[in-house]
Amino acid sequence: xxxxxxxxxxxxxxxxxxxxxxxxxxxxxxxxxxxxxxxxxxxxxxxxxxxxxxxxxxxxxxxxxxxxxxxxx
Numbered sequence: 001x002x003x004x005x006x007x008x009x010x011x012x013x014x015x016x017x018x019x020x021x022x023x024x025x026x027x028x029x030x031x032x033x034x035x036x037x038x039x040x041x042x043x044x045x046x047x048x049x050x051x052x053x054x055x056x057x058x059x060x061x062x063x064x065x066x067x068x069x070x071x072x073x
Contacts (some may be wrong), residue, residue: 006064013056021068028069039070 007021014020014027031053032039032046039046043066050062057065 002058002060004058004060006061009058009061010065013054013061024065025069025072028065029073032069032073039066039073043070 010024011020014023017023028039028046028050031037031049035046035049037046037049046069047059047062047066050065051057051059
């Protein structure tokens with residue numbers, strides 16, 4: 001079982017950004033737009049695409065990021 005905190009993982013991946021979470025959500029929104037996906041409807045495919053674009057995202061963190069992106073989309 002993965003006990004990593006998704007917010008901490010996102011902060012590590014986007015460490016060079018002023019606001020890692022905001023940057024991560026905007027990045028994810030751009031992926032959804034470029035793939036013509038709706039994060040609210042295409043959840044599984046969206047998670048897979050996030051992980052393809054950023055291999056360091058584990059499933060738990062990618063799922064969390066997808067959920068956060070869907071909230072603002």
